[in-house]
Amino acid sequence: MTFFELASPGPFFDNKVRAFWRLQIMGWGAWFGLRGLSGLANGQPMSFLIPQIISAITGFSLTLILSVCYRSLIHRRPIFMWSGSLVLAALATALWAFIDAWVAQIQNPASEAGFTGLLLGALYIDATTLGAWSALYFAINYFLQLEEQNDRVLRLEAQAASAQLAMLRYQLNPHFLFNTLNSISTLVLLKQTEPANAMLSRLSAFLRYTLANEPTAQVTLAQEIETLKLYLDIEKMRFEDRLRPEFHIDPAAARARLPSLLLQPLVENAIKYAVTPQEDGAEINISAQLIGQTVRISVSDTGGPLSGDASDPTTGFATESTGVGLTNIKDRLAQAYGEQHRFDAQTGDEGGFTVTIEFPFQPDGQPRMGTEGT
Numbered sequence: 001m002t003f004f005e006l007a008s009p010g011p012f013f014d015n016k017v018r019a020f021w022r023l024q025i026m027g028w029g030a031w032f033g034l035r036g037l038s039g040l041a042n043g044q045p046m047s048f049l050i051p052q053i054i055s056a057i058t059g060f061s062l063t064l065i066l067s068v069c070y071r072s073l074i075h076r077r078p079i080f081m082w083s084g085s086l087v088l089a090a091l092a093t094a095l096w097a098f099i100d101a102w103v104a105q106i107q108n109p110a111s112e113a114g115f116t117g118l119l120l121g122a123l124y125i126d127a128t129t130l131g132a133w134s135a136l137y138f139a140i141n142y143f144l145q146l147e148e149q150n151d152r153v154l155r156l157e158a159q160a161a162s163a164q165l166a167m168l169r170y171q172l173n174p175h176f177l178f179n180t181l182n183s184i185s186t187l188v189l190l191k192q193t194e195p196a197n198a199m200l201s202r203l204s205a206f207l208r209y210t211l212a213n214e215p216t217a218q219v220t221l222a223q224e225i226e227t228l229k230l231y232l233d234i235e236k237m238r239f240e241d242r243l244r245p246e247f248h249i250d251p252a253a254a255r256a257r258l259p260s261l262l263l264q265p266l267v268e269n270a271i272k273y274a275v276t277p278q279e280d281g282a283e284i285n286i287s288a289q290l291i292g293q294t295v296r297i298s299v300s301d302t303g304g305p306l307s308g309d310a311s312d313p314t315t316g317f318a319t320e321s322t323g324v325g326l327t328n329i330k331d332r333l334a335q336a337y338g339e340q341h342r343f344d345a346q347t348g349d350e351g352g353f354t355v356t357i358e359f360p361f362q363p364d365g366q367p368r369m370g371t372e373g374t
Contacts, residue, residue: 013144020067024060031129032056051103058099059126062092063133070137085134093130097122177203179268183238199237206230218336220364221288221295222254228263228286235271242281243271253290255363258297259332266299266329266355274303274352282352293361300354333359 013019032052039048069088073081100122105115180203187196206227219227225247232245245267267284274282283302288295326345333341342358 024063027133028056028060028063031059047107051100051107054103055096055100058096059129062096063130066092066130066134067137070134074138074141085138089130089134093123093127096126096130100126177207180234195237199234202230202234202237206234217260218257219260220254221249221256221258221297224258224260224263225249225254225286225288227261228267231264231267239271239275239281242278243275244281244283246283246285248285248287250289253288253295253361256288256290256295257362257364258295258359259336262329262332262357263297263299265326269326270299270301270303270353274301278303290361294358295361297357298354300352302352329357333357 035052035055036049039052040046066088070085073084076084097119101115101118104118104122180199184196184199184203187193187199229247232243236243263286267286270282270284274284285298285300287300288297290296330343333343337359340360342356344356346354346356348354
């Protein structure tokens with residue numbers, strides 16, 4: 001590596017060595033072309049190009065050496081970096097000017113300017129050129145350093161968001177697992193071994209299905225519904241006919257992506273506060289439809305009315321609930337869609353709850369938005 005040692009912000013700097021040589025060749029080619037055309041336009045003979053070629057080669061070579069020296073200085077303390085860079089640039093300028101003056105005197109030995117005059121003229125031009133080259137070198141490197149810092153911050157933010165999403169996802173499994181194992185324990189105590197064995201088998205299938213996905217992954221709505229049906233099959237072992245789920249899924253919305261296990265806490269809440277308290281149980285309706293470019297999912301139940309102080313007026317859900325599930329859903333929606341989502345919970349006049357979620361339609365196969373799944 002001879003030039004850009006920091007991460008690149010764009011395709012041009014993806015290969016830093018190649019970018020350096022491209023800039024070197026194009027820059028010094030342009031410098032030679034400008035000097036040569038300017039001289040020829042002012043009536044100089046073709047032999048005028050010979051010292052310009054030598055000067056361009058000298059400048060090209062000196063900047064290669066400077067790039068190696070600057071690279072060793074760029075991460076040092078500012079006082080050492082700038083003082084060292086100025087000394088190196090001054091030495092390179094003096095050497096370049098001496099070579100230019102020497103070549104010019106050899107080509108025109110009868111010149112009235114003399115070696116001192118030629119040297120002073122070359123010093124001005126060469127100092128300006130090397131000063132511009134050095135400024136460009138440091139400007140590009142500091143720009144790349146800033147981009148690298150920004151990229152590092154973005155990566156850290158993405159990792160933090162991914163860790164938070166994983167934490168939110170893992171909050172669900174212990175809660176559900178506790179309830180299911182408690183039900184299995186009850187069946188065992190009642191010596192209902194066949195239902196207990198069947199529930200264990202379905203729990204195993206559910207865990208295999210859910211744990212196959214990364215905690216931060218997104219799945220299609222169709223996959224989410226299949227997972228939800230596995231979960232409901234487990235719960236129906238406990239509630240039998242008291243739990244009556246119904247699905248109304250628009251095929252157009254089935255391809256939409258959403259955070260995995262997003263709907264389970266809603267159904268779990270409906271089971272806990274609608275099915276469990278009522279002798280006849282309750283219906284749980286899960287519907288999804290595509291409205292323009294927005295997916296709308298509703299989870300409602302036919303539970304009975306709660307007492308006046310038993311529900312939270314801001315959410316419509318029972319206050320004795322831990323609230324982990326609902327907070328989890330809101331946080332995951334915010335992580336995945338930012339402000340482009342809606343979460344609404346309402347209590348019916350005659351009881352029952354309806355939770356409505358809306359988010360942008362992202363069909364399977366298109367790039368994901370937000371941080372979910374990164």
